[in-house]
Amino acid sequence: MKSVLMGNHSVSYGVMLSRVKVIAAYPITPQTQVVEELSELCATKKLDATFIKVESEHSALACVLGASLAGSRAFTATSAQGLALMHELIHWAGLGRFPIVLANVNRAMGPGWNIWSDQNDSLSQRDCGWIQLYCENNQEVLDNVIIGYKIAEKVLLPVMLVYDAFILSHTYEIVDIPEQSQVDQFLPPFKSEYKLDVENPACFGGLTSPEHYYELRYNMQQAMEQAVEVYKDAQREFKEIFGRDYPMIEEYRCDDAQYLYITSGSITSTARIVVDELREKGYKIGLLKIKTFRPMDKAELIRLLKGREKVFILDRNISVGVGGIFAQEIKAYLYGQKYMPEIYPFIIGLGGRDIPPSSIMEAFNYAVIENKKPEDILYIGLKK
Amino acid sequence: MIEIRFHGRGGQGAVIASKILAMAFFAEGKYVQSFPLFGVERRGAPVAAFTRVDDKPVRMKCNIYTPDCIIVLDPTLTRTVDIAAGLKKGGSILINSDLPPEEYKEKYSGFNIATIDADSIAREFKLGSLTSPIINTVILGAFSAQTGLVKLESIQEGIRKEIPIKTEANCEAAKKAYENVKLLN
Incomplete structure (x- = not known):
């Protein structure tokens, strides 16, 4: 259904259609409406997800990582200083191979205090093992939340969805909101191979000696290299169903x-x-x-x-x-x-x-x- | 492409008006874009909002510098803000004012000027309070009559989608403004 949507709400609808189960986020300009709309969608039961209110972005990402490790599809959103406050856990998400999606509204880092568009916030996280998807318009923003989960869950790397402050976040454009049934066909429920399970106890992120650490990083690099083909496959499949695609x-x-x-x-x-x-x-x-x-x-x-x-x-x-x-x-x-x-x-x-x-x-x-x-x-x- | 700039004061609903106008054009099959002035808004301070309309997808992603139409929600802004800045020759100016458009003729010569007493109409339909009537939907009815770019019915469709309370009062008020806009002779 075609609708007139702002970039931030395009993210919220992408999250709803992806049937995300856990959302934890802390509001920050210019990301705030992403969180507002998601809390509304949860409150009105249009989205069957747990919405966790937190006191900081660091805690938001910590909640999302915990939820993901428990086997849930999880989401957060932030911008600029908020992303910077997450930094320790941005590494954790990448190195721990968490298949989450984070929407980051590109906003300049301060000081000088500035809420407008600038890519330095997301790009300064480039060495943390995340896939980064940059968006041109609000249709692309919505579609790539869904595509983001598809890729993340396949290669076990987190996805950062990136779009410009105000120019997209607060701008209304015509967006075709996909049908839920079609999204379900493209993105099946998240089945985590590695998760916390009382029947099968395991420890995640524990002490890793020099004996093993090197190979973990090598495996990440391999996963990122494989992500090229995984991305292309996902786009091909998306195009078959929705008639749109976004080449690398x-x-x-x-x-x-x-x-x-x-x-x-x-x-x-x-x-x-x-x-x-x-x-x-x-x-x-x-x-x-x-x-x-x-x-x-x-x-x-x-x-x-x-x-x-x-x-x-x-x-x-x-x-x-x-x-x-x-x-x-x-x-x-x-x-x-x-x-x-x-x-x-x-x-x-x-x-x-x-x-x-x-x-x-x-x-x-x-x-x-x-x-x-x-x-x-x-x-x-x-x-x- | 048609570019429209709204001037208002923080809290007057200029951003919502720009969105409703975009939805009205969208209802007529046009491609649209609307956005606020990318700034930090405070209640009462001068603000701006923008709408772009085209027959093909709107690719321009920057500020509007040379608008075709100006809509002014508060007449006192004409004293403090250069509301006609960059306006194309022959472009339109619509001002929420109880004065006839002739009063603005000298100041904004060469433009298609219209006025509408939107405050009185909003009070009549109990939109907002007596001291601060809400006129952002009202003035769109006048815009439809002044420019002929978009139908009143489409404006009302946009209002119905965007305004959850006093929806029909807003639609009726827009109709009254449509019928009562004063054009420059």
Whole structure:
């Protein structure tokens, strides 16, 4: 059924349709309506789940991990400082192989205190063993809660669903809410192979000596590598049922493109308009949307970049001392490859600074019209 | 694409109005997007909200800088906020005011101006209180009549989906505003 939904409520409906059994969350701007709507859905019995009120984000994730270990499908949502407060347990969720979904609304880290869109919160959790899915619009937000559980439960890695503060979280768009019966067909009930069971007692997360720890990490790496195929299978199956899919790296007008934008999140949507405008002027330009930050489909990335002339990576984040995080990762994947394009790494829109088409166009103007050389870091819209 | 900007004060329901308007266009088969000003809102402070409408999916995900239509929920805002900022030439301005539109003609020349005494209509239908009437649904009826972009019935459909209490009073008040909007001659 098509409806006009805000991004935050799109998450809530995705959670309801996934038949999540335990929810624990602490409200934080701009995530609050996710929790409000879920508590309402639980109170009105539209969702048969236990809603646990907690005093902090750390406790929220602890509850969710406990519920998951007891065999329940579990969910939480947060943003920025809330995600940072979870950090110890973000590691625990990854290293403990908990198949949960966490929705994180991308919000800038403070200080300076800021509630607007910026990817530094989620990207600073990148080494914790989580799959990260970045979303372009509210349909994608809803669908990927459901897809997230499918993948998480298959590879036993947690999934972080990531979407922009306000630009998606508080923006109403038309969203097709899937039928419950179709979601049930796609996502069967969670059956945990490894869980707390009084009939079959086991200990989880106990002391692990140097004898064994190394291999646990190796197994995680293997799981993340397998996640590439698992993700593709899940998307294929989702498309068969719902007619939509979200490739790990989506191509937009790339066929004969000399120049490519590389984007993630909601910037992608506006960037498509810019690509269309430049195509009308006769420029051979396209766009790659990076949907999954972890895992990355390295082979596909290399295939798509081979033979291009110039690539403009737009990072709404900065790893201070290095630059844009997507740019840093993509450059690393391309090391040693032949026929690779020049990479222009742009920082854009930090702390929610608005990104109109003209800002996105600046990247093209710099690299193509003005024909300037790439640098380690390039800045769009910086006030001097 | 049509871009609409609402000016109101925190607590007046500008965000809900932008959503109801989006739902009204959606009911007519349009693609829509609505969002609040991405800021920290306080009761009484000037706020803004936005609606985009198109025949194809709305891909633009940034602020609205050059709107086609302006809706002003509180007339005192015309004294403190540049409500016509970026408004396209020939664009429309609708103001909740008991003054005739001619009063605003000089200040906003070149625009299609209309006024509606939404406060009185809201009081008549007992929406909000006598001292702070709630006019966010009322003014949408006037918008329908002023611009002809969306049908009154669609506005009422949006109200029915979004407003759980005094639903029919809100619908009737919107109809009264539709019938009583004052257009610039």
